[in-house]
Amino acid sequence: MPDQLPEHPDWLWRTPDPKPSxxxxxxxxxxxxxxxxxxxxxxxxxSNVAVLERGWLAGGNMARNTTIIRSNYLCEESAAIxxxxxxxxxxxPQELEYxxxxxxxxxxxxxxxLQDVREGMRRVGANxxxxxxxxxxxxxxxxxxxxxxxxxxDVRYPVLGATLQPRAGIAKHDHVAWALARAADAHGxxxxxxxxxxxxxxxxxxxxxxVETTRGRIAAGRVALAxxxxxxxxxxxxxxxxxxxSHPLQALVSELLEPVHPTVVMSNHVHVYVSQAHKGELxxxxxxxxxxxxxxRGSFHQIEHQMAAALELFPIFARAHVLRTWGGIVDVxxxxxxxxxxxxxxxLYVNCGWGTGGFKATPASGWVYADTIAHGRPHPLAxxxxxxxFTTGALIDEHGAAAVAH
Amino acid sequence: xxxxxxxxxxxxxxxxxHYGGQAHVAYPADPEALTDVxxxxxxxxxxxxxxxxxxxxxxxxxxxxxxNVVRHTVTHDISAVYPAGQPRPSQESRPQNEVTA
Numbered sequence: 001m002p003d004q005l006p007e008h009p010d011w012l013w014r015t016p017d018p019k020p021s022x023x024x025x026x027x028x029x030x031x032x033x034x035x036x037x038x039x040x041x042x043x044x045x046x047s048n049v050a051v052l053e054r055g056w057l058a059g060g061n062m063a064r065n066t067t068i069i070r071s072n073y074l075c076e077e078s079a080a081i082x083x084x085x086x087x088x089x090x091x092x093p094q095e096l097e098y099x100x101x102x103x104x105x106x107x108x109x110x111x112x113x114l115q116d117v118r119e120g121m122r123r124v125g126a127n128x129x130x131x132x133x134x135x136x137x138x139x140x141x142x143x144x145x146x147x148x149x150x151x152x153x154d155v156r157y158p159v160l161g162a163t164l165q166p167r168a169g170i171a172k173h174d175h176v177a178w179a180l181a182r183a184a185d186a187h188g189x190x191x192x193x194x195x196x197x198x199x200x201x202x203x204x205x206x207x208x209x210x211v212e213t214t215r216g217r218i219a220a221g222r223v224a225l226a227x228x229x230x231x232x233x234x235x236x237x238x239x240x241x242x243x244x245x246s247h248p249l250q251a252l253v254s255e256l257l258e259p260v261h262p263t264v265v266m267s268n269h270v271h272v273y274v275s276q277a278h279k280g281e282l283x284x285x286x287x288x289x290x291x292x293x294x295x296x297r298g299s300f301h302q303i304e305h306q307m308a309a310a311l312e313l314f315p316i317f318a319r320a321h322v323l324r325t326w327g328g329i330v331d332v333x334x335x336x337x338x339x340x341x342x343x344x345x346x347x348l349y350v351n352c353g354w355g356t357g358g359f360k361a362t363p364a365s366g367w368v369y370a371d372t373i374a375h376g377r378p379h380p381l382a383x384x385x386x387x388x389x390f391t392t393g394a395l396i397d398e399h400g401a402a403a404v405a406h
Numbered sequence: 407x408x409x410x411x412x413x414x415x416x417x418x419x420x421x422x423x424h425y426g427g428q429a430h431v432a433y434p435a436d437p438e439a440l441t442d443v444x445x446x447x448x449x450x451x452x453x454x455x456x457x458x459x460x461x462x463x464x465x466x467x468x469x470x471x472x473x474n475v476v477r478h479t480v481t482h483d484i485s486a487v488y489p490a491g492q493p494r495p496s497q498e499s500r501p502q503n504e505v506t507a
Contacts, residue, residue: 232455232456233456236455243452246479301420334449392442
């Protein structure tokens with residue numbers, strides 16, 4: 001039998017054994033970890049880098065998100081970093097020579113109440129002042145842009161309007177990871193899967209100088225965590241407490257359907273977000289489970305709640321079937337903004353707390369994190385997101401301001 | 407969906423409850439004496455274990471009382487339910503729903 005199987009296609013990256021020592025060890029081979037390694041090599045000439053992954057590459061939240069990319073955040077610190085990401089997304093397929101189906105089909109954020117309308121109009125104004133494309137659509141314009149949205153006044157929460165970011169869209173998440181992995185590998189970065197970090201090596205001053213792993217001790221000049229929902233399990237080993245709580249976040253897809261949905265629609269108020277993948281699945285995201293959890297599954301009532309919202313907004317979905325549901329573990333901070341930068345532990349850097357929306361930030365997260373690691377100080381776009389904000393009180397409060405409920 | 411044994415009402419669906427995060431976080435005895443770092447930690451930092459976690463729930467759709475639960479954050483097994491204000495039961499004596507009369 002084996003001789004009848006086709007040849008395996010060329011691997012996109014090597015599978016090296018870990019070396020004894022690296023300049024930088026990145027923990028976590030999700031999108032953010034891979035982008036960090038890629039930009040460390042590309043932008044800073046630091047290619048003696050390992051990315052350690054306890055499972056398989058891009059098998060965590062990078063495989064479990066709803067692939068939405070947008071930058072229409074209210075707070076200027078957030079809009080700046082997400083807009084940096086969007087500009088990088090626009091160039092990455094060409095730069096990485098990999099068509100990962102980045103599709104700028106726009107994102108609608110629906111308004112269902114007077115408060116939603118005010119918030120949406122305010123956010124459109126703030127976005128325009130900040131150089132982020134944004135428009136306000138009335139219900140007729142919503143219907144023209146996305147005819148399958150139910151804009152009838154007869155529903156429980158009628159659509160009163162929507163914000164539109166035309167440059168927003170979706171991308172094929174797996175291919176994004178593979179594109180970044182191939183490019184990082186080509187720069188000499190070692191991508192090491194099935195290698196779990198089990199401890200940290202510290203010198204007499206307490207500085208981190210390496211990691212203990214299931215494949216042995218690896219020395220490191222700097223250790224950069226990119227472990228999303230599992231960041232606490234690593235920092236707990238150092239006695240470093242971070243203001244993050246890990247929650248399950250679910251999403252689901254339908255079977256493959258004819259193209260019916262031309263854009264991305266998000267509703268904060270009834271809480272659902274939905275797009276249609278190139279292959280044809282309707283991709284929908286739910287809310288997080290309220291409780292802390294590390295099991296990669298969530299409660300069914302969250303799915304039920306999400307489907308009720310989806311069916312009211314999109315009556316055409318009534319005959320569709322749920323094909324798969326899944327859950328990822330997201331690390332949520334008190335202000336729903338990420339934590340990026342150095343830590344009180346010397347040589348240890350964190351990039352976490354992206355919560356429910358990390359995928360869209362992937363390239364900018366890697367860009368600013370790589371710069372922060374390379375120079376040992378926060379990149380200007382990352383500086384507002386430093387850990388110190390939970391001491392100074394300078395929070396970047398995106399709860400309810402980020403165009404989606406958290 | 408979790409099945410949670412309210413100490414007063416018995417086993418009910420998770421949707422009858424609201425979550426309150428980590429239990430046993432005491433208000434600082436002398437807040438004025440705290441540094442900014444300590445105050446920030448009190449406000450914003452909570453344990454986030456992968457394993458047993460003592461946490462608060464309130465039976466919103468029932469008796470509306472707060473109580474504590476020890477739940478495993480991967481398996482969701484509930485190993486103890488006890489009234490707010492009581493110390494966390496030790497590992498040795500952890501009967502299910504020990505305070506239900």
